Amino acid sequence: MKILMVGEYSRLHNSLKEGLLKLNHSVTLIGNGDNFKKYPVDINIDATFFRKRIPFLIAKALHKIVKFSLVEMECAYKFYKILPELKDYDVVQLINENSLKTSPKLEIWLLKKFFKQNKKIFLLSCGVDYLSVKYAAEKKFKYSILTPLQHNPKLKKKYAFILKYLKKSFYKLHVFLYKNVEGVIASDLDYHIPLLNNKKYLGLIPNPINTDKIHYIKNNFNSKxxxxxxxxxxxxxxxxxxxxxxxxxxxxxxxxxxxxxxxxxxxxxxxxxxxxxxxxxxxxxxxxxxxxxxxxxxxxxxxxxxxxxxxxxxxxxxxxxxxxxxxxxxxxxxxxxxxxxxxxxxxxxxxxxxxxxxxxxxxxxxxxxxxxxxxxxxx
Missing domain, CATH: 3.40.50.2000 (Glycogen Phosphorylase B;)
Structure with missing residues (x-):
């Protein structure tokens, strides 16, 4: 089977790729490495020009004034450029609802083209997305990542990255994805619980851990x-x-x-x-x-x-x-x-x-x- 994974935030897709390769499948991983974490990817679409000092300062100033991100535009351009090669995959899996790390409007435009040239599309819920943020905002968990904000509304600026998923533009992206994917898979209970009874939900599959690469370290109690x-x-x-x-x-x-x-x-x-x-x-x-x-x-x-x-x-x-x-x-x-x-x-x-x-x-x-x-x- 020919498989394409889009995005990487935690090493989930890397470990899954390692498991699939052991089972003799062909796997390609495209993403931006999640900034300073620098996770491995086969095709890197991270911004490079607008990460440089002077261009980054210009991009930051422009974003502050007009809320337009040159960094996101560069990521989108890199994906668009490679798009003709990203075709005929049996399975495509997106890491979350903003896997291309660009604006929702541009992401929808790119994904429409991308989906047309591939077969089955699946979506992961393994980080914040519309449904998990909505569930937390409605205080359905006894505590959640939104609890500090709910206790102190002055923290709203610190939560811009999370709250953006409740914006109209991101809701449109959410609706577009749920119309076009075969189904949604959760990686743990924090994402499984908000998805229960959703028609598109395919169930929880726990995070894959490469237990061949990661070895047990025996504890030493000789010191502190x-x-x-x-x-x-x-x-x-x-x-x-x-x-x-x-x-x-x-x-x-x-x-x-x-x-x-x-x-x-x-x-x-x-x-x-x-x-x-x-x-x-x-x-x-x-x-x-x-x-x-x-x-x-x-x-x-x-x-x-x-x-x-x-x-x-x-x-x-x-x-x-x-x-x-x-x-x-x-x-x-x-x-x-x-x-x-x-x-x-x-x-x-x-x-x-x-x-x-x-x-x-x-x-x-x-x-x-x-x-x-x-x-x-x-x-």
Missing amino acids: IKIFHGINRLNYIKKGNVFFEEALEIIQKKYPDKVEIITAENMPYNHYIKHYESCHILLDQVYAYDQGYNALEAMAKGKVVFTGAEQDWLEYYNLEENSVAINALPDSQDIAKKLEWLILNSNEIETISKNARLFIEREHNYINIAKRYLDTWNK
Whole structure:
């Protein structure tokens, strides 16, 4: 089967590609590498000219005045230029509702041409999109990435990237996609729940993790317990990093001789994963019901991850609380208590570490997940 994947934000498409290649399928990945994260792609359509210092400053000033993005235009032009070659694929899968990273009007225009020259088109819900943002805005989750904004409306500017999906132009893009795709696949419970009972919904297929490439790292307790906190400043508020920082302050004061805290900010993906390899505990995100990609890869390495691990997720996978991951609530004191429990009981770190690896092998193995995608596409 000839497969084209459009967009990459987390390494989901790369890992799925690796699984599909093992099953002897032909796979091409086109995207922009997600800016500073620099995920691998076969065809790169990222803006290069308007990323340079002077052109970028001009583009930024123009965007501020007239809300017109030269960076988006460059991405669109690069996709348009390569469009004649992107044809006759058996399956095309879009990473989300704004996979080309350009304006909705231009994206619709480009996708119309693109869809005509290919067969089956599928859409992933694995990041913010119209339905997931609408569901969160209506406060249907007990907490979500919109919770900080709902508590403090002054944060509205910080949420421009997320709230844009509720704009009329992005709603039109959403409607266009749902009319033209075969169906929509969710990657975890945060996207699965808003899609329940939707006619286009094909079900949840968990994130694929390459368990051949990612090896389990045996814990070493000869020195201090190492806690890693990775920060992406663009997502600082919606990931709930403030709760982690406050909890770490409590722990650092209480157990200065027992813990070592490692903090990293805005790193390319390859640097980021190397940076946390020596840690025992990794702080991922707060406002989630399920794990994102960073959390899953860390769990595959045997890290005890503070992330989304809500009751809905426990029930879905038939798990006990704190058995494979720690549910990080938007509560600094609660996070500090859970960290303290692990610091004082290193045997629990060892148990959760081994369980986490087994869970990833059982539920997220990239070849098994690739087979599930093939079954869904073929249906």
